[in-house]
Amino acid sequence: MRAAVLRDGRIAFRDDVPDPAPGPGQVLVAVRSCGICGSDLHFAAHGAEVLSLTDQMSNGIGSGMTVDLGRDVFMGHEFSAEILEAGPGTDTYPAGTLVTSIPLLISGNSVEPIVYSNHTLGGYAERMLLSVPLLLRIPNGLDPRHAALTEPMAVGLHAVNKSGVQPGETALVLGCGPIGIAVVAALRARGVENVVAADFSPKRRELATTMGAHQALDPAQGSPFDTVTPAVVFEAVGVPGIIDDVMRRAGHGTRLVVVGVCMQSDTVHPFFAIAKEINVQFVLAYAVEEFADSLREIAEGGIDVTPIITGDVGLEEVGAAFDDLADPERHCKILVTP
Amino acid sequence: MRAAVLRDGRIAFRDDVPDPAPGPGQVLVAVRSCGICGSDLHFAAHGAEVLSLTDQMSNGIGSGMTVDLGRDVFMGHEFSAEILEAGPGTDTYPAGTLVTSIPLLISGNSVEPIVYSNHTLGGYAERMLLSVPLLLRIPNGLDPRHAALTEPMAVGLHAVNKSGVQPGETALVLGCGPIGIAVVAALRARGVENVVAADFSPKRRELATTMGAHQALDPAQGSPFDTVTPAVVFEAVGVPGIIDDVMRRAGHGTRLVVVGVCMQSDTVHPFFAIAKEINVQFVLAYAVEEFADSLREIAEGGIDVTPIITGDVGLEEVGAAFDDLADPERHCKILVTP
Numbered sequence: 164m165r166a167a168v169l170r171d172g173r174i175a176f177r178d179d180v181p182d183p184a185p186g187p188g189q190v191l192v193a194v195r196s197c198g199i200c201g202s203d204l205h206f207a208a209h210g211a212e213v214l215s216l217t218d219q220m221s222n223g224i225g226s227g228m229t230v231d232l233g234r235d236v237f238m239g240h241e242f243s244a245e246i247l248e249a250g251p252g253t254d255t256y257p258a259g260t261l262v263t264s265i266p267l268l269i270s271g272n273s274v275e276p277i278v279y280s281n282h283t284l285g286g287y288a289e290r291m292l293l294s295v296p297l298l299l300r301i302p303n304g305l306d307p308r309h310a311a312l313t314e315p316m317a318v319g320l321h322a323v324n325k326s327g328v329q330p331g332e333t334a335l336v337l338g339c340g341p342i343g344i345a346v347v348a349a350l351r352a353r354g355v356e357n358v359v360a361a362d363f364s365p366k367r368r369e370l371a372t373t374m375g376a377h378q379a380l381d382p383a384q385g386s387p388f389d390t391v392t393p394a395v396v397f398e399a400v401g402v403p404g405i406i407d408d409v410m411r412r413a414g415h416g417t418r419l420v421v422v423g424v425c426m427q428s429d430t431v432h433p434f435f436a437i438a439k440e441i442n443v444q445f446v447l448a449y450a451v452e453e454f455a456d457s458l459r460e461i462a463e464g465g466i467d468v469t470p471i472i473t474g475d476v477g478l479e480e481v482g483a484a485f486d487d488l489a490d491p492e493r494h495c496k497i498l499v500t501p
Numbered sequence: 502m503r504a505a506v507l508r509d510g511r512i513a514f515r516d517d518v519p520d521p522a523p524g525p526g527q528v529l530v531a532v533r534s535c536g537i538c539g540s541d542l543h544f545a546a547h548g549a550e551v552l553s554l555t556d557q558m559s560n561g562i563g564s565g566m567t568v569d570l571g572r573d574v575f576m577g578h579e580f581s582a583e584i585l586e587a588g589p590g591t592d593t594y595p596a597g598t599l600v601t602s603i604p605l606l607i608s609g610n611s612v613e614p615i616v617y618s619n620h621t622l623g624g625y626a627e628r629m630l631l632s633v634p635l636l637l638r639i640p641n642g643l644d645p646r647h648a649a650l651t652e653p654m655a656v657g658l659h660a661v662n663k664s665g666v667q668p669g670e671t672a673l674v675l676g677c678g679p680i681g682i683a684v685v686a687a688l689r690a691r692g693v694e695n696v697v698a699a700d701f702s703p704k705r706r707e708l709a710t711t712m713g714a715h716q717a718l719d720p721a722q723g724s725p726f727d728t729v730t731p732a733v734v735f736e737a738v739g740v741p742g743i744i745d746d747v748m749r750r751a752g753h754g755t756r757l758v759v760v761g762v763c764m765q766s767d768t769v770h771p772f773f774a775i776a777k778e779i780n781v782q783f784v785l786a787y788a789v790e791e792f793a794d795s796l797r798e799i800a801e802g803g804i805d806v807t808p809i810i811t812g813d814v815g816l817e818e819v820g821a822a823f824d825d826l827a828d829p830e831r832h833c834k835i836l837v838t839p
Contacts, residue, residue: 216772220749325778406771411558425771433744433763434554436783440663443781445774 165501166288167481169207169236169279174482177235183284185250186270189292195261195307197286197499198241198315201340201401202424204485206238206279209426216426230279239286239499240266240278243301243310244293253295261301262293263310265454269294286311287481289501299455302462308475308498309461312468315496317457319345321449322422323353328395333357335393336376337409339367341471341496342422343399344374348466351375361387364491373470388412397422403429406443410435421445471496503839504626505819507545507574507617512820515573521622523588524608527630533599533645535624535837536579536653539678539739540762542823544576544617547764554764568617577624577837578604578616581639581648582631591633599639600631601648603792607632624649625819627839637793640800646813646836647799650806653834655795657683659787660760661691666733671695673731674714675747677705679809679834680760681737682712686804689713699725702829711808726750735760741767744781748773759783809834 166180185191206213210232230236246260256262266277266285277285284291301310323346328334334355336346339362350358351374360371361380368379380387392414398405401423407430409419419441436443449457460466474497476484484497504518523529544551548570568574584598594600604615604623615623622629639648661684666672672693674684677700688696689712698709699718706717718725730752736743739761745768747757757779774781787795798804812835814822822835 213772216770217776219770220773220776421771421775424775428768428770430766430768432554432557432766433759433783434551435558436781437759437762437785438555438558439783440785441783443774443783445771445777445779445781447775447778 164289165478166237166284167478167499168287169210169238172207172210174207174485175235176479176482180288182290183292185248185253185292187250188253188269188295189250190253190255190295190298191247191290192244192262192293193247193290194286194288194501195243195245196311197239198311199481199484199488199497199499200241200315201342203238204488205424205426207485210236210279213426231281234281237280237283237285237288238278239288241311241314242286243307244291247290249295255295255298256300261307261310262298263301263313263458264293264297264299265451266314267294267297268292269296287478287499289478297451299458301458305462308472309468310458311498312471312496313454313458313461315341316345316348316461316466316468317449317454318342318422319349320457321453322346322397322420322446323349324453325444325446326395326397326418326420328353328355330354330356332394333359333391334395334397335387335391336360336371336397336399337387337405338362338398338400338423339364339371339379340399340491343397344370344471344495346397346399346422347371347376348374352460352465359387359391359393362491366492367495370470370495386412394418395420399423401425403427407431407435410441413439413441415439416441418442418444472498474498475500477501502627503816504575504622505816505837506625507548507576510545510548512545512823513573514817514820518626520628521630523586523591523630525588526591526607526633527588528591528593528633528636529585529628530582530600530631531585531628532624532626532839533581533583534649535577536649537819537822537826537835537837538579538653539680541576542826543762543764545823548574548617551764569619572619575618575621575623575626576616577626579649579652580624581645582629585628587633593633593636594638599645599648600636601639601651601796602631602635602637603789604652605632605635606630607634625816625837627816635789637796639796643800646810647806648796649836650809650834651792651796651799653679654683654686654799654804654806655787655792656680656760657687658795659791660684660735660758660784661687662791663782663784664733664735664756664758666691666693668692668694670732671697671729672733672735673725673729674698674709674735674737675725675743676700676736676738676761677702677709677717678737678829681735682708682809682833684735684737684760685709685714686712690798690803697725697729697731704830705833708808708833724750732756733758737761739763741765745769745773748779751777751779753777755779757781810836812836813838815839
């Protein structure tokens with residue numbers, strides 16, 4: 164079958180990937196849509212560094228991520244799919260049912276992330292395996308392209324949940340890429356009355372406003388902290404220097420939620436944070452329940468993800484789409500339709 | 502009168518400081534005892550850097566700290582004192598009453614920290630001014646030397662309060678200087694059943710055990726994280742590298758409370774903290790209520806501060822005491838008795 168894979172830091176197209184066979188508790192599905200995530204771009208460019216950092220942690224969720232970058236790597240963790248067939252002795256929804264799932268594959272007693280793997284297929288392929296206990300049925304009528312946004316929107320929902328933000332508080336979202344936008348949408352859905360977004364890109368600011376931001380600021384015109392005094396700040400940029408800048412400029416007692424994944428080392432001045440008793444909550448991913456909440460919110464119209472989708476490509480074009488995503492004026496989320 | 506002052510980065514002794522005159526709402530007090538704080542040592546050595554960092558923050562508690570390092574600087578913020586006389590039209594405790602106070606001086610509509618100042622006297626002097634609304638009477642019989650420990654012990658209590666630690670959780674305290682020791686004592690007083698301390702100094706480890714740590718580890722023998730898996734970590738070292746090391750080694754969901762004041766810039770890998778959803782709470786000082794709780798805890802015997810006091814000096818010896826405090830094998834807390 165056809166698939167896009169990571170090979171030597173670039174996306175390569177293959178038409179010779181063997182179909183996976185579902186084991187007990189698994190289903191073979193046809194991928195209907197899969198979003199390209201910023202972390203996929205980062206892994207393509209800096210995979211060795213990501214793996215090295217993961218190794219350096221003595222424990223935590225990243226341990227045991229063994230990927231050989233010298234071999235093809237399967238990717239794609241924001242997907243919707245259609246059930247084709249179940250593994251031996253496995254009950255599931257009927258063939259043709261549209262589903263999504265958190266990106267984990269259960270095989271016997273082991274659980275592997277569907278994210279970067281030499282052997283477990285992701286959503287950049289015609290077909291892949293999913294785990295029956297983790298399946299969520301896509302409610303009738305929801306476009307599977309929209310359902311593919313469940314995963315990134317769940318990341319935003321989780322960050323908002325962890326922040327403990329209250330409706331009356333001002334929230335500032337730094338960076339309006341897909342994750343920042345997901346945070347904006349979750350804040351608005353939560354009823355937060357003053358959602359402020361900041362991004363250098365005019366298109367991204369426009370998108371933030373469309374998705375629910377009450378104000379969208381251009382950091383080139385001055386620090387957002389000159390305009391607002393947020394109780395909660397979401398760092399969704401993920402480059403060095405942002406955390407320190409927030410610590411320097413934010414007010415006393417600010418809660419900073421770091422949802423942007425900065426892979427490089429970063430320099431901070433603890434003194435700034437100490438003097439203002441800042442709380443920094445680093446967040447990653449979501450709980451299963453939040454994933455289901457995210458799907459429901461999209462399906463019931465609480466969050467309209469249509470404006471986020473800026474492109475649709477086939478498997479042959481994934482490589483070009485990775486390049487195109489570098490320009491925030493052109494793209495936010497590109498979906499791959501195998 | 503006599504006082505020890507900071508002059509050109511060194512402590513100088515003076516016997517020509519004019520007595521301050523209490524204004525309305527103020528009292529003139531005779532200092533009975535004043536602890537030397539690690540932050541005083543740091544300010545003596547790196548005062549210009551501290552002031553520069555304070556200036557860089559656009560707001561927060563440090564703003565407006567105007568100290569001219571070219572002139573004598575008064576210090577000493579961990580004090581107990583005896584009331585001498587009240588300002589005009591001011592009701593207070595009778596002369597001779599022993600008191601302590603959070604280190605703030607109210608003058609009309611302004612409030613100034615009693616910490617580093619060219620004009621507001623601190624506890625390294627024979628006499629100083631205090632504010633009547635902030636006075637706390639030292640309960641009958643408590644040694645004023647012990648009451649001088651109210652302030653640093655309140656810092657530990659505040660850090661423990663902010664951590665939300667529960668009795669059944671394991672708490673790890675990194676660094677057993679006066680603040681780390683205050684955290685250990687507050688954890689023990691809170692009923693935390695597994696308090697683990699870590700310090701390179703054998704004397705400091707012994708002190709931690711005396712003050713309530715169930716275990717005291719030597720980091721030279723291996724990372725404390727090889728021995729324990731704490732839910733809450735208190736960083737009471739305050740030097741670069743510690744925060745990143747905690748992020749690298751701690752388990753998923755660890756709460757890190759940064760109570761050590763690192764004045765230098767520091768390098769961290771946000772990736773470690775993100776992957777494990779670590780929460781970092783930076784803390785400073787205490788609330789007025791916590792200060793009162795700290796005094797009560799000491800006065801009622803909940804915390805015996807006697808082992809912390811390792812030296813007593815007069816005002817002429819403050820400079821030598823600053824030098825002596827560099828050796829953790831010799832000293833923890835030196836009290837100045839004017």
